[in-house]
Amino acid sequence: MYPYFYHYAPYEPDQSLLSDIVKAINGQYNAIACYEQLARMAKNVVERDRILEIRQDEIRHFQVFSQLYITLTGRQVYPHIIEKCPTDYKNGLQFALEDEQETVDFYLTVADKAHDSYIKESFRRAAADEQNHAVWFLYFYTKLCCDNT
Ligand SMILES: [Fe+2]
């Protein structure tokens, strides 16, 4: 964890790392909103509950990244919605599984760039969760295709 005095460090923290953290926070904020919609469209209770569990992971990631930002800057971050969520289940799943996979790459890149071991570990852990989410969404997407044909 970061020592307390970091708030009062006489230099600005790494700007590129900060903008990555802001991007991660907005991505999580978006996912939390989209997965709430997606859960409502789920084909059955099992899928709905799984999507809600995934959403809980995103809320946790959101909190971890927000806390990182506060620790590094001493400031609060104000997230905003950056993309619209698809309004039907099939497109929603496709959007989610692509987004999760891109997020895995992004988080691993941030983890590699970061010098601090807590930041590295936070992004690696989140990347592992996103990988797992991608597999679930791909599974639901595949089931949807084959159930319909
Ligand atoms: Fe996440």
Ligand SMILES: [Fe+2]
């Ligand atoms: Fe995810």
